Amino acid sequence: MKKIIAVGLIGCAVWAADPVGTMKQGVELGYIGSTGNSESQSLNAAYKNDYQYDAQTDMHLKADILYGEKSGTTSDERYRLFYNVNRYVNQDMFVYGEASALRNTFEGYNQQYNLGAGLGYNIFKDEKQFLKGKGGLQFRRSNYTTQPHDNFYYLKGGLDYAYNFSKTNQFTAVWTLLDNMKRIKDYETVVNLGLKMLIVDQLSFRVGFQLKYDNVPPIGKKKTDTTTTAGIVYTF
Incomplete structure (x- = not known):
């Protein structure tokens, strides 16, 4: 899992060296504080890459790591990598493909891998929000920690919302099922x-909250997990 994230980040570094379109990193x-299957306060690090290849195609990559110890024992550990590409077929409709990887033994996953594809639509969009x-x-x-591995096919739906209070302050909300x-x-x-507020130049302060509910979690694990984040973001 760690190797997969490392390869993804190296790929981004090569990609960023000579981009064809417009890139923002x-x-x-x-x-980060968590409740549910792990109860801890930890430090986290994240990397995000948004790439506008051309007028019809945009790509997004995000990787994050969190790790915490309590009394010399690991109390929280998570590694995630997510990649998404969108290709617009007209002004509002687009097709997407995505891939992701996760390791979080506290939630019951030695490894979890996802591949998906589908359709998307801009329900509304203006200068302030979309x-x-x-x-x-x-x-x-899913390769579990407490049971045999499983392969599943899911129907996926979701909504992405963003509101710009100004050119420097933004609120985002993302829901998936x-x-x-x-x-x-x-x-x-x-x-x-999430709420992101510019401090100065390329530095911003960001706070975030995630609520995850899994109705059939791995054996012995809780259904609900929450994470709260607060950190400094440097964009370039």
Whole structure:
């Protein structure tokens, strides 16, 4: 898992060296508190890459790491990598593809891999805000810590919303829902809220909150996890 994230970041470095389109990168360092399957206060680091290849194509990559110890024992550890590409077929409709990887033994996953594709639509968009809807199929491979591995196919839906209070301050909200195509009670929903405020030049302060509910979690794990983040973001 760590090697996958490292390869992804190296790929971004090569990509950023000579981009064809327009690229924006960001590095975040800060505090994260979690409840649910892990109860801790930790430090986290994240890297984000937004790349506008041309007028119809945009790509996004994000990797983050959090690690915490309590009395010499690991109390929280998570590694994530997410990649997404969108290709517009007209002004508002687009197709998307995505891939992600996760390691979080506190939630019951030695590794989790996802591949997905689908359609999206700009429900509305103006200078201050936008709302996008997405829907598609997702394949998930889960290597658990407490049970045999599983392969599942999910229906996926979601909404992405952003509101710009000004050119420097932005609120975002992202909601996703996954539902197992064979077992309807096996569903997962995640809500992410974020507020980013410019401090000076390329430095911003960001606070975020994530609520994750897994109706059929790995054996022995809780259904609900929350994370709260606060950190400094440097964009370049």
